[in-house]
Amino acid sequence: MQITAAITHSKGELALETAEVAGPKATEVLVRMVAAGVCHTDAAGIEQFIPVTLPAIFGHEGVGVVEEVGLAVDDLKPGDKVIMTYPSCGVCDYCRDAHPFACDQFNFLAFSGTFKDGTKRFSQNGQDISSFFGQGSFATHAIVDARNAVKVEGVTEDQLAYMCSLGCGVQTGAGMVLNVFHPRPATSLAVFGCGGVGMAAIMAGRIAGCSQIIAVDVNPGRLALALELGATGTVNPKAVGDVVEAIKDLSGGGVHYAAESSGVPQLTLTAVQSLRRLGHACVVSVTGPGTIELPIEPALMNPSCSLTGVTEGGSNPQVFIPQLAEYYKAGLLPIDRLVRFYDFADIKQAFADSHTGVTIKPVLRF
Secondary structure, three states, rough: OOOEEEEEOOOOOOEEEEEEEEOOOOOOOOOEEEEEOOHHHHHHHOOOOOOOOEEEEEEOOOOEEEEEEEEOOOOOOOOOEEEEEOOOOOOOHHHHHOHHHHHHOOHHHHOOOOOOOOOOEEEOOOOEEEEEEOOOEOOOOEEEHHHHEEEOOOHHHHHHHHHHOOOOOOOHHHHHHHHHHHOOOOOEEEEEEEHHHHHHHHHHHHHHHHOOOEEOOOOHHHHHHHHHHOOOOOEEOOOOHHHHHHHHHHOOOOOEEEEEEOOOOOHHHHHOOEEEEEEEEEEOOOOOOOOOOOOOHHHHHOHHHHHHHHOHHHHOOOOOOOOHHHHHHHOOOHHHHHEEEEEHHHHHHHHHHHHOOOOOEEEEEE
């Protein structure tokens, strides 16, 4: 089938071109794309910080409508609306134990550009094209393994378009809070970085009943939106002398939970230092260049604090994404407040606006 896709032939480039997509193999489905979120992880691949083999089609927050299913697929059918999410093998110990986010094959399936069998589904003039995160959703059609396509019922295509980031960004931020922290009601949460992931963590903190949610960011506009979405207080590192002291002043000695989603390495240490005794910090961001030294004894051991790293919010997407969809439909997870739509042809502008912070969650419409 001929499709239109944003193809990266060399580092840092994107071009809308005609390509071909093969039909689905036994466990796969062909999806007509409705929309796809633009994420910093896609930019990391396009810029080759994540060394995906080029040429490649990026995009990993796709939503769409199933058009064709493989012979072994029995839980999806043509016409089903789906949210595409991260790949997992389904057979390793971690997948069998309902922890697909820790899949043994995650790096291979997400970043090698191939599917489980080591082959590719996109091509152009006879040359194979890699796909990102087992989907490559910057295209008018894409192939995804059925276990990584989550059916959503009771929504229109327009509503589905707002739900792109449930497949990755919102899943990551909300999952960090709901699946990793499991916060008790009336506890405190600090969220470092108020992009899409951080905003999802703030919304999830409100869902969980946290009585104090402190948003930390250098962008005043994002801090203002964070207050509208559930934060009870804010800290702008550019406006305070000491971020840790500012958080401790607001929280009465430190927070129970600290969520690091900014990607700034130093803020991992700041998050840990912001905790009260028995506190728990979690890192979900792809950090930028730089290293930190974490003093184990004063930072972790003596106050009995915990530091966790997790991918994709520690979620089992076939269970968690439908829960998030219900929160959204009930008005408890207003992710539409983060979204700005762009025509597929304007993909470069969408990336530029994401990079500068003009838009929290750019979403491409097909």
